[in-house]
Amino acid sequence: MSKRLTCDVVVIGAGMVGAACALYLARAGLATLVLDRGPVAGGTTGAGEGNLLVSDKEPGPELDLALLSTRLWYDLAAEPGMGGSVEFEAKGGIVVASDAAGMAALTAFAAGQRAAGVEAEVVDAGRLAELEPHLTPGLAGGVRYPQDCQVMPSLAAAQVVRAARRAGAELRTGTAVTDILCAPDGSVRGVRTAGHGDIHAPAVVNAAGTWGAEVAALAGVTLPVLPRRGFVLVTEPLPPGTVRHKVYAADYVADVASGDAGLQSSAVVESTAAGPVLIGASRERVGFDRTFSLPVVRRLAAQATALFPMLAGVHAMRGYLGFRPYMPDHLPAVGADPRAPGLYHACGHEGAGIGLAVGTGHLIAQSLTGRRPELDLAPFRPDRFEEDGQ
Amino acid sequence: MTDSAEGRAGDVVRRLRAGGGWSRPAAKPPTDTAPRPHRGAVASLAVVGAGPAGLAAALTAADQGVRVLLLDSDAQAGGQFYRQPAAPLRARRPQALHHAWGTWTKLRDRLAAHVEAGRISHLADRHVWFVEWEFGGGGLFGVHALLGPAQTGSETVTADAVLLATGGYEKVLPFPGWNLPGVLTAGGAQAMLKGGLVLPGRTAVVAGTGPLLMPVAAGLAAAGADVAAYVESTHPADFVRHAATLAANPAKVAEAARYAAQLLRHKVPVTVRHTVVAAHGTDHVEAVTVAALDTHGRVRPGTERRIACDTLAVGHGMLAHTDLAESLGCAIDADGDAFVVTDAEQRTDVDGVWAAGEATGIGGAVLALAEGEIAGRSIAARLAGVEPRPADWASAARTRTRLRKFFAAVDVAYAPPAHWVEQVTDDTVVCRCEEVTAAEVREAVGELGATDLRTVKLLTRAGMGWCQGRVCAAGVAGVAGCSVGLAKRPFARPVPLGVLAEEPGG
Numbered sequence: 001m002s003k004r005l006t007c008d009v010v011v012i013g014a015g016m017v018g019a020a021c022a023l024y025l026a027r028a029g030l031a032t033l034v035l036d037r038g039p040v041a042g043g044t045t046g047a048g049e050g051n052l053l054v055s056d057k058e059p060g061p062e063l064d065l066a067l068l069s070t071r072l073w074y075d076l077a078a079e080p081g082m083g084g085s086v087e088f089e090a091k092g093g094i095v096v097a098s099d100a101a102g103m104a105a106l107t108a109f110a111a112g113q114r115a116a117g118v119e120a121e122v123v124d125a126g127r128l129a130e131l132e133p134h135l136t137p138g139l140a141g142g143v144r145y146p147q148d149c150q151v152m153p154s155l156a157a158a159q160v161v162r163a164a165r166r167a168g169a170e171l172r173t174g175t176a177v178t179d180i181l182c183a184p185d186g187s188v189r190g191v192r193t194a195g196h197g198d199i200h201a202p203a204v205v206n207a208a209g210t211w212g213a214e215v216a217a218l219a220g221v222t223l224p225v226l227p228r229r230g231f232v233l234v235t236e237p238l239p240p241g242t243v244r245h246k247v248y249a250a251d252y253v254a255d256v257a258s259g260d261a262g263l264q265s266s267a268v269v270e271s272t273a274a275g276p277v278l279i280g281a282s283r284e285r286v287g288f289d290r291t292f293s294l295p296v297v298r299r300l301a302a303q304a305t306a307l308f309p310m311l312a313g314v315h316a317m318r319g320y321l322g323f324r325p326y327m328p329d330h331l332p333a334v335g336a337d338p339r340a341p342g343l344y345h346a347c348g349h350e351g352a353g354i355g356l357a358v359g360t361g362h363l364i365a366q367s368l369t370g371r372r373p374e375l376d377l378a379p380f381r382p383d384r385f386e387e388d389g390q
Numbered sequence: 391m392t393d394s395a396e397g398r399a400g401d402v403v404r405r406l407r408a409g410g411g412w413s414r415p416a417a418k419p420p421t422d423t424a425p426r427p428h429r430g431a432v433a434s435l436a437v438v439g440a441g442p443a444g445l446a447a448a449l450t451a452a453d454q455g456v457r458v459l460l461l462d463s464d465a466q467a468g469g470q471f472y473r474q475p476a477a478p479l480r481a482r483r484p485q486a487l488h489h490a491w492g493t494w495t496k497l498r499d500r501l502a503a504h505v506e507a508g509r510i511s512h513l514a515d516r517h518v519w520f521v522e523w524e525f526g527g528g529g530l531f532g533v534h535a536l537l538g539p540a541q542t543g544s545e546t547v548t549a550d551a552v553l554l555a556t557g558g559y560e561k562v563l564p565f566p567g568w569n570l571p572g573v574l575t576a577g578g579a580q581a582m583l584k585g586g587l588v589l590p591g592r593t594a595v596v597a598g599t600g601p602l603l604m605p606v607a608a609g610l611a612a613a614g615a616d617v618a619a620y621v622e623s624t625h626p627a628d629f630v631r632h633a634a635t636l637a638a639n640p641a642k643v644a645e646a647a648r649y650a651a652q653l654l655r656h657k658v659p660v661t662v663r664h665t666v667v668a669a670h671g672t673d674h675v676e677a678v679t680v681a682a683l684d685t686h687g688r689v690r691p692g693t694e695r696r697i698a699c700d701t702l703a704v705g706h707g708m709l710a711h712t713d714l715a716e717s718l719g720c721a722i723d724a725d726g727d728a729f730v731v732t733d734a735e736q737r738t739d740v741d742g743v744w745a746a747g748e749a750t751g752i753g754g755a756v757l758a759l760a761e762g763e764i765a766g767r768s769i770a771a772r773l774a775g776v777e778p779r780p781a782d783w784a785s786a787a788r789t790r791t792r793l794r795k796f797f798a799a800v801d802v803a804y805a806p807p808a809h810w811v812e813q814v815t816d817d818t819v820v821c822r823c824e825e826v827t828a829a830e831v832r833e834a835v836g837e838l839g840a841t842d843l844r845t846v847k848l849l850t851r852a853g854m855g856w857c858q859g860r861v862c863a864a865g866v867a868g869v870a871g872c873s874v875g876l877a878k879r880p881f882a883r884p885v886p887l888g889v890l891a892e893e894p895g896g
Binding site for chain 2: 014038039040041042046154155158159161162171173174233234235236274276279291292294297298301302304305311312313314315316317318319320
């Protein structure tokens with residue numbers, strides 16, 4: 001048996017959210033240990049697109065978290081060596097409407113967002129063609145969101161973990177947490193691992209993403225995180241400027257907000273720093289089914305080529321699937337769990353985890369160090385569903 | 391393009407332009423083992439690959455009355471092994487480049503007879519990119535293929551059963567200079583000889599490990615190249631340990647002896663337990679450095695010597711094409727080099743899908759023929775709803791047993807040098823499509839927390855380019871110190887989005 005390990009806080013999960021938690025915790029001076037049963041970015045982080053979006057969020061707590069996160073992402077990207085190494089791009093998003101009715105709804109939605117602090121510029125069809133020359137002609141117009149950004153998610157998680165290590169955090173990959181150690185009063189005392197024995201810590205952060213419900217269960221509490229499957233198509237590299245923003249149709253916002261288990265899809269088309277264009281985003285609640293579904297990716301391809309007809313001749317090189325951590329009210333669980341003192345949750349961000357990660361990490365570090373969190377965490381309370389059920 | 395029966399087959403579905411509003415339930419995972427319903431009077435089989443395994447299966451199944459759709463990416467049948475000179479070259483003696491010409495002419499004639507009789511549709515120039523289980527929900531497989539050399543259009547054929555005879559391709563491990571023009575795979579050199587009747591260069595070095603190198607060196611020498619060295623990293627003595635296996639395969643021993651005699655006749659210098667540590671040149675390979683290996687597979691310092699050449703043909707064995715099987719959900723054994731898992735009848739674990747030849751493990755043309763024949767028999771019986779009788783393929787089964795044992799021994803004997811990774815300098819490009827260096831891969835593992843090939847890919851882009859890691863996966867995994875694992879390439883080749891976006895008609 002190795003010698004007894006102790007630290008101030010154990011972060012379970014080395015995806016983007018775990019990485020950000022580790023960074024802010026380590027910088028707050030806590031002895032932080034990050035554990036993951038796989039590699040860095042091995043779960044949903046490595047299967048996403050790397051969106052840092054405000055455009056798809058209606059006014060409310062998630063938008064507040066997104067705006068806080070956007071500010072923190074800009075700060076992080078400005079740190080020496082960070083922005084380039086995570087392929088941070090402040091390229092902006094464009095939401096398009098195909099007809100007048102859609103345009104009216106989109107304009108009203110944007111007005112609400114503007115009131116909540118979002119930069120949103122209504123653009124007519126002519127301006128749309130200037131912003132995205134390859135968009136299909138005949139669209140009614142759109143809204144440009146200059147605050148929307150992008151990172152390469154796996155690199156972002158890996159580089160943020162690296163920055164956390166430089167701030168004193170420790171990373172152990174390939175280390176599964178098999179149990180959460182609790183005192184008789186239910187408070188957390190550390191974790192049991194496969195391979196590294198027991199690790200004692202007064203605080204444990206559940207940043208296990210889509211698998212967050214399993215980690216919560218180890219501490220005897222329920223957290224309703226469910227997988228919501230998504231496919232992404234990746235094209236061959238295209239010349240810079242072919243697709244300039246993150247572009248999607250207005251239906252996307254409705255799909256994100258949908259609670260339906262059936263398939264929703266609305267193509268989200270965006271270039272990457274490396275050249276390929278990414279095409280998402282389907283949403284299905286089919287458990288952890290990893291079967292590649294040709295019909296779903298066909299639909300994405302049809303929607304993407306409808307937006308950008310020139311993509312019809314561009315090759316899809318590969319496709320991948322991932323599982324977004326879905327919560328019934330589409331809000332993540334962020335903060336202390338009163339049912340298990342010492343347990344903190346930072347999961348359930350659905351498809352927005354890369355963006356929301358930094359705000360989440362910042363708030364978790366504030367909570368854990370006894371400071372007043374910058375945002376009201378009440379909407380994100382991990383035990384909120386338990387009350388609903390009573 | 392052959393003038394095949396593609397137009398008249400009822401189960402060839404031409405793509406139609408389709409409007410929006412299309413929706414189809416997601417494919418079910420392939421766990422349902424219910425018998426596949428037959429459509430029409432004659433059960434149909436789609437064979438992917440017209441090399442030895444695919445041909446043998448197609449002919450055997452057609453002999454039994456199965457309607458066969460034989461799809462292949464080449465204009466002519468034969469695969470890599472029976473690769474033919476392109477017709478416009480009008481080769482007078484193509485058999486000079488082949489040692490199994492008699493077998494091939496028999497297969498070719500049987501194929502022609504079946505095509506003539508309408509039992510086999512030879513669908514040439516079809517680049518299959520996906521095989522879909524439960525296509526359209528009707529209990530049929532949909533085989534989606536890009537058409538012709540341009541690969542812009544697509545076609546879907548449907549069938550009751552599928553045989554995957556997708557063959558193999560060469561494994562090449564990286565070393566400094568391996569990406570210089572003039573460095574090609576041993577199989578590539580052979581394909582140029584067989585298919586193009588051209589000499590890849592004037593002064594060649596053939597290097598690496600595996601049974602393919604010897605015929606390549608002999609073929610190059612016979613075609614008039616100056617083979618400056620034949621460098622094999624293992625030693626014949628390593629193989630003699632499998633004396634019983636050799637004795638059981640006199641044909642293989644005779645084959646090797648014939649190549650050895652050719653090398654001798656052409657005065658090709660043969661060097662064993664040596665390896666190429668680097669290729670040199672600026673715009674083109676000009677020389678290679680060769681060094682001796684110790685018994686542990688480590689380069690012996692001070693043994694390096696330089697050999698001038700303008701061509702380096704290099705190979706480290708063969709890998710199976712498993713992409714189509716993997717996306718169908720077939721079990722893949724990926725503990726070592728990946729292959730499709732099959733049972734005694736060449737069935738995969740997905741109902742209605744068989745596999746034969748190199749896709750099920752590397753073993754050469756004769757083994758592929760045996761496996762194809764067994765698969766053809768099994769498919770014909772099962773499509774007719776009867777239990778197959780192994781007695782019908784007893785001879786092929788014996789050949790299969792003997793050759794699998796032989797190639798298992800080959801696999802052990804012809805392993806690349808155990809410490810080849812030590813020769814990969816930090817500045818060596820390991821992924822050629824994305825120009826990723828060994829240093830970047832090492833950083834992803836050492837600094838960024840990658841512990842598997844997928845994460846290395848995500849953090850470095852190694853394996854994200856046009857070849858999707860088919861060329862570099864073994865090399866990148868070696869440098870990263872992890873296993874290759876499952877490939878997870880849903881498309882067997884890049885597909886235009888316009889093709890994906892269209893609904894197949896029918």
